[in-house]
Amino acid sequence: MKPGLSLRVSQHLTLTPQLQQSIRLLRLSTLELGQEVEQMLADNPFLERNPDEASREEFGLAQADTPPPEEPYADWAAPVSSTSSADSSQATLTEAEQGNSDSSSTEVLDWEGDGSVDMAPDDSEWGGDAPACSRGTDEEMDVSATDLAHGHESLAAFLHRQTVGLRLSPEDKAALYFLIESLNEDGYLEDSLESLAQGLAGEEHSDDIEELLHHFTVALHLLQTLEPTGVGARHLAECLTLQLAALAAHPAPAIPPETIALALRICQQPLEGLARRDVRRLAQTCGATEEQTRAAMALIARLEPRPGRPFISVERNAIIPDVLVRRMGHGQAGHQFSVQLNPEVMPRLRIHDIYAGALRGRRQDEGHQALQQRLQEARWFIKNIQQRFDTILRVSQAIVERQKNFFVHGELAMRPLVLRDIADELGLHESTISRVITAKYMATPQGTYELKYFFGSGLGTDSGGNASSTAVRALIKQFIAAENPAKPLSDNQLAEMLKEQGIECARRTVAKYREGLKIPTATLRKTL
Template identity: 65%
Template sequence: MKQGLSLRVSQHLALTPQLQQSIRLLQLSTLELGQEIQQMLDDNPFLEVNIEEGPEEFGVAQADTRPAADEHESDPVAQAANGHDSSSSASDSSASSASDSDGDASDGDSSEPNWDGDGSTETVPDDGEWGGEAPARKSQGDDDDVDATELARGNESLQSWLHRQALALRLGEEDRAALRYLVESLNDDGYLEEPLEALAASLAPQDLEQQEELVHRFTVALRLLQSLDPPGVGARNLAECLMLQLRSLQQDAPDDEVYPVAIRVCSQPIDLLARRDVKRLAQLTGETEPRVKGAIALITRLEPKPGRRFVDVERNIIVPDVLVTKAGRSSRASFRVQLNPDVVPRLRVHDVYAGALKAHRGEGHQALQQRLQEARWFIKNIQQRFDTILRVSSAIVERQHNFFVHGELAMRPLVLREIADELGLHESTISRVTTAKYMSTPFGTFELKYFFGSALGTETGGNASSTAVRALIKQFVAAENAKKPLSDSQISEMLKEQGIECARRTVAKYREALRIAPANLRKEL
């Protein structure tokens, strides 16, 4: 083989570290972003939280006047996809760092882009600040009178609540240990999923005699556990949970005949109770159908998950990223779209450290200069993230104007491509922005993805949003006769009367997505 030199031209996609960070920050949720910022504050000494008061109209836009930011600058994906000279950006960054080492660019007075209320960028003499600090959470335990429900809503778990009750029981050391082991084996719903034999085998895998003794102690401890509050805790299945609650209620009304009937109903196959098969249950229990109906009515008022109220509900709290408020009263009123100041961090470069870096150049100067540049890029990427969120939210509000006036029945079909083409962003950027980001509206708080839905054909040749169709199905079910609930076929025919072509299978899919039970389970006795 003969060796030689050749010249070849090729293109390749290169993502700078700054661009990679911008894409990663864009897809983070509010909670994840807070963790990322805290990690950066711990690692980078040039980054600090600005506690000074910021401009009042910061991060505000009208739905019909969206921020006119540079399309390529606010879309990191478009930068890479359109060949945004990433290599030159990296070289420019390196050149900027080198020039900062030689000249004036490393001091705290270097110009940084700052974003005002209408989305335009301006140059300010400060290193920049962004957003506002979230207010400190109120401490718990301020109220003196706290019942079990309040404790469940606070920090106390189901296990802790049961351990406190067990302290009042006079038990030996081994029985107390067995009860504690069972309490710690409960799931979040308050059920004991593992059989007693399996629990005993896990403690004494080789000794069969010790396993038998442990099963005996666990059996005694289980009866004690099931006598604690809340009623139904420690059950192995739903039927046992319901019977434990019925026996607890029967102690307050021993003469009421409905409780024995309800207990016998729960002892039958649970699928009969789920189907509300009154005739079959009456035959199995030997009771009359009216008494069985009364027992079923009582059972439906019980709690199938005793530990539900002790589940930490704070992890399900949603803090909206965008706030939408109505600016007028007419049907064509504009809406005010602004970022939630509680989720927008306020960051800036530490002026003292930046000034000290400029004045003293010694060993490690280049490494510190790189950390200073990282802090500036991080602030800029945070600004770009919230700028993109506001632009996308404003476009959504404009497209879904009827929703913000009339509700979800007025939702129109919308796909990511429409918003991407309107804003000049990449479709994947819109997907990242609308994931795990929430908007507070006059009708509640919704994820940004909620405003996107597929289209269903209508008799007039137009399109109806799948979100509006689901809302219409929910409305039909809410207004139905409880004794004669609507089937999926009937709902499909009602939608056709409204001019919406929706097959029965599609109705069933939407009904299941709305967590609406089938017609036979919605039927009341």
């Protein structure tokens, strides 16, 4: 084979560090973004929080390439506008994801950007309309959901408080403490006493297992006498039995004792029959009439299958929306909506003026280049965060415009919407839209929803149009809510009712939507 030289020209996509960071920030949730900001503040000395308010009319993303002010160390400001978006800031991200870049240069491995050492006025501050944290005289009246969650008493703390007055030996007290700490959040003891004793004693002290097992048995009996009733159960049947036994010891006047006794016998049977509501078989097994069995099953249905439910922390259920949608006006004018970013989730950052000024007066050497790169990194971080929220705002505005009927009439008015519709309208790639709508939330007059909620496929109609799958789910839920509890609608009947509305929906699709709504089958919905 004869060696030779050849020259070939080709195009390839180059992802610079700032572009990679922009893509990564776009897919982060609000919580993850806050963690990223805290990490950057700890790592980069040129980045700091800005506690002051900024004028939002002075600067914006459009001034990103304007020359810096002549005064050294002047305050730079670039809050994002909640009513406008900058299409130019999206060009780099869009071209990178669509593969339309025609650059043939080598890969950039630093944060030098275009090579300039000066930066636009808009990289010193961002998030101008986020109010500073203030401590007024009414502080006790303004309690967040997180503060309430932190002040919520846990199940273990509630049980430990009940054991203070018990007279127990040190061994039994320690065993009871161990069992309380071994409960799951629902109040169940998932591990058997034998496994707990073996794990605590270890292989080297196997002779102590019997003694530990005795203390655990005594402690379990004490634990199951504490409130809430049913705590310490090892399975559902035992949990229901504990509650029925407590009810039998102190019966209510409206509940006959024979109903409680029958309910106890039902709980001793396999729970599959109770789950299927097989009244006839349970009546034959327990030696009772079907009417008595229905009354006992109704009593069981009123019990608490998860005793620890009231003590579960609510912090994880607190959602802070990224976008706020408000109705403007009333009547016909009320069909207009304003879309803006939530200032509570917008970080307010700026370049540290003193450090940046000290770097300008430093002589050019190897250390200067390293610090200049960190300064450029801080500037790109601020700009990428601003671009992230601008993209979220643009996508949210497009969603509100497409789904305006939903914000007026609710779920039944939802229209089919796919990623390509928004991507084509905004000139972005579908992957960008996918990153934006994931783990981002919108507060609307209808409630708070994830942006992904507004997207859904369409089902064919008799008129030749499409009906949103979200609207079909809402229609199914409406049919089931209005059904006769004694004769609930089957999936076939629901499919026929949708067909009468002009929507072609197969029975399997109806079953899938019903299961997605967490609605049980017709057999389980039937009243006793």
